Amino acid sequence: KQEVTQIPAALSVPEGENLVLNCSFTDSAIYNLQWFRQDPGKGLTSLLLIQSSQREQTSGRLNASLDKSSGRSTLYIAASQPGDSATYLCAVKGYQKVTFGTGTKLQVIP
């Protein structure tokens, strides 16, 4: 059974810092890994999707990496801004199922 873990559960950083969010998974037989952002009271917004054959994906200030063999992914946020404050979730897609982590709640302090 796939298990997805995100540590830490919460993170607080000053504005302008570069930061890394972590996601680990137990079964490396995956098709892709997707990072989402969730604002309070809202749905999930897709940020990046990394296919199993890829090592990283970039979108603006975001860079996601994937090391399938070690069961790890990281989401790097450059020059953080208060608007980046949200909960970040990773989700791993297996053959028939997507398994979600419980998220990291990020607060960027002005």
Place this chain on the structure above:
Amino acid sequence: NAGVTQTPKFQVLKTGQSMTLQCAQDMNHNSMYWYRQDPGMGLRLIYYSASEGTTDKGEVPNGYNVSRLNKREFSLRLESAAPSQTSVYFCASSDALGRLSSYNSPLHFGNGTRLTVT
């Protein structure tokens, strides 16, 4: 482009009442999903529909039924609501699971329905 639309946004039910949560997508996706999100437990799959006319159970299907009305719409019904069903419910869609070319289609979510059962 509305994406995935869920109604209602909020609902309060008494134990034993029934209701249907509605979901519609306008992206011509074949697959649709219902998740529930509870504090500390992440998102858990209730039911999914890999294509029009098919539905399958997810991790936590007990107490729920679904209908894939057409390609656009996928509804979730609670026949006799219980306090344990208090949660935030999300509908999502993506391209079909069954085709190799679609395995890397991202999930798109609606904004959720906050349900309280008293």
